Amino acid sequence: MKIVREWLEELLDVSSYSDEEIASALTKAGTEVGSYAPLSTATGIVVGKILTCDKVEDSDHLHLLSVDVGEEKPRQIVCGAPNARAGLVTAVALPGAKLPGGKTIKSGAVHGILSDGMCCSTLELGLEEKYADDCDLTGIHEFDPSSVKIGEDAVKALGLDSTVFDLEVLSNRGDLLSYEGVARELSSDLGLPYEEKEAAAPEGKEPLVQPASTTEKCSSFLLITAEGLKNKESPAWLRSRLVASGIRPIDAIVDIGNYAMLLTGQPLNMYDLGALKGNDLTAVDDYEGKFVTMDGKERDLIKGDVVISSGGVPACLAGIMTSLEASVGPKTTRVAVEAASFAGADIRRTSLRLGLASESSLRFSKGIDPAVSRRTLAIVAALLKSICGAADVSKVACYGAKDEKKVEIPFSVERINARLGTSFSSERIIEALKRDHLIVKEENGSLVAVVPSYRKDLLEEADLSEEAIRLIGIEEIKSVLPHTVLPYAPGRSLQKKKQDAVRRYLTHLGLDETITYSLVSPKLSAYEVLLPKKEDVKPVNPLTVDHSIMRQDVLPSLLQVASYNAAHGENDLSFFETSKVYGEGYSDLRLSIVLTGKRPGQGMIASRDWSFYDLKGYLEGILFLLGINEQRVRLAALSDHPLFHPGRSAYLALGKERIAVFGELHPSLVRAFALPKPALGLELDLGALLALKGNAAKAVVPPSFPSVRRDLSIVYETEVVSSEAVMAIKRSSSFIERVEPFDVYQGEDGKRVAYALFLRKKDGTLVEGEIEEAVKKALAALERLGGKLRQ
Amino acid sequence: MEIEEIKAAALEELLKASDSREVLEVKNKYLAKKGPFAALYKELGKLPPEEKGPFGKAINDARNEVSLALEAKLKEALASEEKERLLKEKIDVTLPGTSLAEGHTNPFYLIVDEIIDIFVSMGYDVVEGEDVETVPYNFSLLNIPEDHPSRDPSDTFYLKGDGVLRTQTSAAQGHEMQRHEGKGAIKLISPGKCYRRDEDDLTHSHQFGQVEGLVVDKGVSLAELKGTLEIFVKKMFGEKREIRFRSSYFPFTEPSVEVDVSCASCGGKGCPMCKGSGWIEILGAGEVHPNVLRMNGYDPSIYSGFAFGVGIDRVAILRYGIDDIRRIYSNDKRFLSAFKEEK
């Protein structure tokens, strides 16, 4: 809501308050003032009259003007505007004048001729194009010579000098979408007296049409009719007030309606009486069919839309826009003026469906106060007479208007203080409520606040506590800390702590942590790897196809991140993310990792390609961190997954369920995302791991006898996986405590693996014979798998 | 006389010795079992008893003198040889170490982790809700009227049935109050991702993060909310920042307030960052609306509460001077590389 100070001052005496004080008072009390500035900040612009106008030789558009600006002698000005002509009264920027863009006017040569100033349009003075007159769009401004004095301040004469406050009205304060509402609110904020201006209702004959309604969506419908009108351009003062308030002037009848609406908040609708088909205006909600609004567009109306019809023909989309046919025009001489009250939710629904909003629909949506309908019509009647010369204005005809019972809220000062955490005196609280234009009375020993009809947001005591504190000032509350102490040790859940530990672990190892969108495209969703998937969760109203499915895997998002970074020249990448994912009826906490290109070097240790074992190492590290020993999970090769390298990928299972798939990505996937090579990925159901209880720590007695190491180097001709060989060695002798494969070589002729065997006896030092015996057994076990001792 | 000659010869040779090896050669030559001193001791045996004493003492003295000089010279030689060897092992200490660089953390997490830390230190529980919510928890149980604009399908992602992608972490309020069955204190924060049907641009993102705060107990007042938010804002934005409370409106709180901090870019004078006002809006809060308590099983005549909601992305943008909210979700390595956990 834009409020121009000059008009506001007509309603409330704020002359002793600066713009800043007004803005700050409104803001603190809940109506944020986004900005405040005059419509035009131009200085040094005066009203001037063109005395002579001659074409400049050798120029197809320039004129040499002699302009009277109220000084002793006229000034010589070169001007290119097509509408420059002798006799025209226009705006002149004198040398030294400053325009809103920061430009300063100087006298100087134009086309070799001295120009001692510049003739201006309102656009050059900072007005938005949509508010400008036709002459201003193509040339210089044209004043009505009778309304201005030569030499006076042109910005002032245009009504562009007064400060405009841009208010962000809260959605529960529809009453502030009017000048009267804002004046009243400001009077509360500043503690000034405020009185509504009376307007005498017209005392004519019965109106030419009668209001009616067949729907409860129209609770009241008042109207007047007026005859003998002359529609024309509105006077300058009215136009400038509308422009300053953000409404484009159209013609006098429409402008009067908008002006009255801005003043009281009651939306009005103007009908050309000559275009109405019957002698009624009836609100109905059962019309369906085509309807052409005054902007010339055809709309499809459905049952439920509120329409005002006359003689059964729709004339207005209620609260939104008149029909093209019934709207007023230059030839209109008779009008009907509607001041009705429609159900906000219904107006809003229709407005949203049609994508058609107006100043009226905005106000109805937020709720209007029917108590002002009659007075608004009185204001309109007076203006129709004074501006359009209306001869006959009817009295007000009225459908359904009845005095609504005012809301009364019993309250206690103690309870309000308790809610606020304050100890204000009852006088102070009651004073604040009265300043807010509530009536406070005492009934049976308790206090009751009577709410004015325009404050539809005040319903119960809690609302009064807000009114009291917003007017007393929140800064008056002494801060304290909550007294509430939970009867247990609160904080992050164990799950969350473990999740954070995993995140820190990966960060410490050098991986970057990302956050990506949960809503993904069908294309991305098709690359999900941890199967089987549940049915997707999808918004029924996605904004774009790129964000139309809730992801069930995080990995595709990370592939996209890697792809983006690779496209920007970064090939050596390591990212991870933990995130909830959603499918129909379930959610999982996932961890995903992507590694591409090279693992970063460490100082002089050269970087090298990421390998499967790096990724596996991270997974093992996480299991170790969470205290899950390897017997509790099962790891095996993943040979049949379409998105992974068939020979370089694996899965991790918990019981029968695969909780992770990882490894080198299939070349088709690498190509699809244009990833640097090699590219590896992991998708883990982290939630499943976090839900496991970690192995409890238990003290052990350090062994008393030393351990002995023996190495075995084995050549395999058959395919033997490491875990199988290690298990075979371990089982071969009770002295073998631990086995570590090292030095693995895979060549054309087979595979060579060296194993370190760590042997120990619990009850004594191993003797050479025992060691030899154990190593022989281990060798025998490996030979059964097809291995031979390397010579 | 012979004794003195041997001693002089030994000392002279020792003087000539230039390294530990030559010192040891001198030692072997003179102090060995078949060396000149050993020969002198043999002669000692042949002497008459009365001459043995003085002669023996003379041999001992001379041998000790030589021996001490040898040890001293040897120690000196070894030390200088070791020094020489160590100098040859010199490396360039300015070459890089073999450290493993830590990874970077998206600023979104830096902020949310810090917010959680602040409130955990003030005795709050941490409760994570779900991104997939239902209309009652996201709207109705928060006293958001049927025709409230935030419910419009143009603003909210709806799922089939009564599902909805939560538009605010306030959805946690209904769940937690109902879990408590209308009894006992609640003091929690609930961080999470939220979704609104906004086109992504400089300042809007269809996905963003929020942290909801909720305290419900007997006698929880606006003064307690004010004290809490003052501590939070100072911890998050710095002790020097000023805080302003403005009256506002949210359907689920009454009274409602909005909290601004003084603009860091201009110190409150007004600049483009704060749109000239000198203040930057950072969170909304208020006393829990009695209807919300009532609908979720708490008796508002006995219990009261406060709630607040902080935008994670917004705080990150202000704190780190991020120019475009989309950068957070781009995860550009060059952007991420500026962010590390503050220790």
Ligand SMILES: [Zn+2]
């Ligand atoms: Zn600033």
